Amino acid sequence: MTxxxxxxxxxxxxxxxxxxxxxxxxxxxRGFERTTxxxxxxxxxxxxxxxxxxxxxxxxxxxxxxxxxxxxxxxTGPDEAVEHLLGTLGVKMRLPPASLAMLxxxxxxxxxxxxxxxxxxxxxxxxxxxxxxxxxxxxxxxxTTIMLxxxxxxxxxxxxxxxxxxREEIVAALRPALRALAAPGTH
Amino acid sequence: MTxxxxxxxxxxxxxxxxxxxxxxxxxxxRGFERTTxxxxxxxxxxxxxxxxxxxxxxxxxxxxxxxxxxxxxxxTGPDEAVEHLLGTLGVKMRLPPASLAMLxxxxxxxxxxxxxxxxxxxxxxxxxxxxxxxxxxxxxxxxTTIMLxxxxxxxxxxxxxxxxxxREEIVAALRPALRALAAPGTH
DNA sequence: GTCTATAAAGGGATAGAC
DNA sequence: GTCTATCCCTTTATAGAC
Numbered sequence: 001m002t003x004x005x006x007x008x009x010x011x012x013x014x015x016x017x018x019x020x021x022x023x024x025x026x027x028x029x030r031g032f033e034r035t036t037x038x039x040x041x042x043x044x045x046x047x048x049x050x051x052x053x054x055x056x057x058x059x060x061x062x063x064x065x066x067x068x069x070x071x072x073x074x075x076t077g078p079d080e081a082v083e084h085l086l087g088t089l090g091v092k093m094r095l096p097p098a099s100l101a102m103l104x105x106x107x108x109x110x111x112x113x114x115x116x117x118x119x120x121x122x123x124x125x126x127x128x129x130x131x132x133x134x135x136x137x138x139x140x141x142x143x144t145t146i147m148l149x150x151x152x153x154x155x156x157x158x159x160x161x162x163x164x165x166x167r168e169e170i171v172a173a174l175r176p177a178l179r180a181l182a183a184p185g186t187h
Numbered sequence: 188m189t190x191x192x193x194x195x196x197x198x199x200x201x202x203x204x205x206x207x208x209x210x211x212x213x214x215x216x217r218g219f220e221r222t223t224x225x226x227x228x229x230x231x232x233x234x235x236x237x238x239x240x241x242x243x244x245x246x247x248x249x250x251x252x253x254x255x256x257x258x259x260x261x262x263t264g265p266d267e268a269v270e271h272l273l274g275t276l277g278v279k280m281r282l283p284p285a286s287l288a289m290l291x292x293x294x295x296x297x298x299x300x301x302x303x304x305x306x307x308x309x310x311x312x313x314x315x316x317x318x319x320x321x322x323x324x325x326x327x328x329x330x331t332t333i334m335l336x337x338x339x340x341x342x343x344x345x346x347x348x349x350x351x352x353x354r355e356e357i358v359a360a361l362r363p364a365l366r367a368l369a370a371p372g373t374h
Numbered sequence: 375g376t377c378t379a380t381a382a383a384g385g386g387a388t389a390g391a392c
Numbered sequence: 393g394t395c396t397a398t399c400c401c402t403t404t405a406t407a408g409a410c
Contacts, residue, residue, distance in 0.1 A: 008393080012393080030295070031294065031295035033295065037386065037387090047395050048386095049388085049395060049396080050393090052386080053394080057386075104294050107290070107291050107295070108217070117345075120344070121347070121348070124346075135352075139360050140348075141352075142337070142361055142364070145340040146333050146336055146337075146364070148336040149334070149336020149337065149339065150333075150336065152332070152339060157300060157303060157304055158304075159304060159307060159311075159328065160308070162325075162328050162329075165322075165325045169322065173322060173326050177367045178364070180367045181361075181364045198375095199375085223404085225404095234377055234378090236377065236378085237375090237377080240376085243405095245404070375410105376409105376410085377410080378409075379408090379409090380407085381405080381406070383402105383403090384403085385400105386402100388399075389399095390397090391396075
């Protein structure tokens, strides 16, 4: 009793974690519809019924899998906003499984779509606050969708033309485009 | 016999067309997995078995639904390439159902993913041929994914921030960004 | 040619044994 | 607390009647 290797609660916590990790990976790879409870259980090496026991249903499992902490970012200025977006590219080229899972299903699963919209809207707000000019909100939205397109093309569609470039090359090529949007337009 | 209102072949052609139109709309709206043969048949007001009779299986129905004519575009110069891309925005804000159907499923359906990759690669090649500079291919890829992100955000996710802007505003705000990519970089 | 009936499979969910 | 067994629904696909 002096060395209770693992308490029940602890064991349970670990099993739950294993299931969630497996779920994230499969949702990220195949999307909501093509991911089965059975497959998740198989990958986590637990019984399918246990997955239901822990998460209730597939929808809640998905909800837990795509939930993640989001760091709050302070508003600054146009140049900083550009560099901030470019900086996320390092992250975006190896997105956390939770984000990938959400992105993979955002076009075909209602809840994932909602989460994606909310997340993108927050980013638009954040960037927008750092930009000058009348149409800051639209330009911020364009900057955000540019990053979205890049992520989709690179991470989800795995386009060769992007895969064969280094992060630095992409950042360097993209910077002038984002700068053009960050500056109040001459249009 | 002088007025055969509709030949068998003609009737069949029309029914097939009705099925395809219904399929495109549903695939565009819900994606491959969430679209059922039954729903397609219902929308086209035919028997589900008839859909199978005509198209064999769901996969082939999808294949026919997303197939579409693609106009060949001549290569020109950087400015023309930019204006060409911006010009497609008019189209992209009301994409043909076949394209929408393909895009909707591109992240979760293997065949749609392949079609999307091929289509994007063609566009990269086309734009790339019009650009000067060492890294024309990468810059063309970025321009293409920018348009992809915009389409996804606007048409599929229906982001408010984009929806509330007019085509002209978007074009005007986006032009400098694309121009920055079209010019051989100072990076 | 079109529809009825049904086969066959897959997978989410549940009850209850251990 | 974990697993066995199974239910039951949905959906694709087929066989054969009309």
